[in-house]
Amino acid sequence: MKVLLTGANGQLGHCFQDRAPADWQIMATDRESLDITDMHRVEEVVAQFHPDLIVNAAAYTAVDKAEVEAELAQSINAVGPENLAKAAKGIDAAMIHISTDYVFDGSSSIPYKETDATHPLSVYGATKLEGEVAIQRVLPEAIIIRTAWVFSEYGNNFVKTMLRLAQGRDTLNIVEDQFGCPTYAGDLAEAIIRLYRQKVVGGIYHFCGDRQVSWKEFTDEIIATAYILKLITHRPEIKGIPTAEYPTAAHRPSCSTLSCQKIKSHGINPSDWALALNSCMSKLA
Ligand SMILES: NC(=O)C1=CN([C@@H]2O[C@H](COP(=O)(O)OP(=O)(O)OC[C@H]3O[C@@H](n4cnc5c(N)ncnc54)[C@H](O)[C@@H]3O)[C@@H](O)[C@H]2O)C=CC1
Numbered sequence: 403m404k405v406l407l408t409g410a411n412g413q414l415g416h417c418f419q420d421r422a423p424a425d426w427q428i429m430a431t432d433r434e435s436l437d438i439t440d441m442h443r444v445e446e447v448v449a450q451f452h453p454d455l456i457v458n459a460a461a462y463t464a465v466d467k468a469e470v471e472a473e474l475a476q477s478i479n480a481v482g483p484e485n486l487a488k489a490a491k492g493i494d495a496a497m498i499h500i501s502t503d504y505v506f507d508g509s510s511s512i513p514y515k516e517t518d519a520t521h522p523l524s525v526y527g528a529t530k531l532e533g534e535v536a537i538q539r540v541l542p543e544a545i546i547i548r549t550a551w552v553f554s555e556y557g558n559n560f561v562k563t564m565l566r567l568a569q570g571r572d573t574l575n576i577v578e579d580q581f582g583c584p585t586y587a588g589d590l591a592e593a594i595i596r597l598y599r600q601k602v603v604g605g606i607y608h609f610c611g612d613r614q615v616s617w618k619e620f621t622d623e624i625i626a627t628a629y630i631l632k633l634i635t636h637r638p639e640i641k642g643i644p645t646a647e648y649p650t651a652a653h654r655p656s657c658s659t660l661s662c663q664k665i666k667s668h669g670i671n672p673s674d675w676a677l678a679l680n681s682c683m684s685k686l687a
Pocket of ligand 1: 409414432433437439458462463500501502503550557558
């Protein structure tokens, strides 16, 4: 079993390599070794390695910066996935791609199902949606997993940012009117492996954390965990603020909770993020 992994140096890329079954031969690539926007290079690598499965963990993930780098974001989040889908189709390989809750506008009061209408508010969300559509056009058998608020012991993420800020400040002002479900990248990696093994039909699947919180509530749990683990000696006060008081370049959905019923019907439970937060943060000690 041969797997071509793109974006191997990112959060999901690292976690996938940690969890891939021992008998899976992984070709771990990132931008320097395989720039997914370069179709010629994609074809070359796929022809040489001949994977059974392509896992695309590569993405342009700087949500605010994407507003001023729209072309680059589009190239990585839409053209790149389409290139991979074409290459997978050419050799009859399977493909698993990751998308985002930011394809929705967050105006729904109930968790989003895979079939709900999309309406991205940001360049990032729009380019990720374009990637989904391109893959489905080229390779309908591909599996697309939409996830949310990803954290891990690797790379840059909200958990690490809060930990760093907590070390130097007495007060943290955190947005309290945006809600979502934190997802541990290790649990997402496990979900990818299980979906592939179960040979589920192609299409979109939602996978995220099992409990919805605001960024402020998430921060409360991060700081409490950091204190218990002795990563910090002093607990800053966490003050909730409205989005209006923390303007960002990109608009974000106010509530982007994803319904995980479909993936649950395949025996894959949502990420128990509070449990994962503890084990992930212990690795940061
Ligand atoms: N981080 C988050 O909060 C969320 C992430 N997602 C999605 O989950 C997936 C995994 O995200 P993370 O692991 O957090 O991302 P990450 O930002 O940690 O890693 C992305 C990786 O892609 C690589 N990359 C960028 N451009 C490339 C190119 N042209 N060719 C090849 N590699 C390239 C980067 O070097 C990096 O190693 C992505 O599809 C992302 O859109 C979805 C929802 C939330």
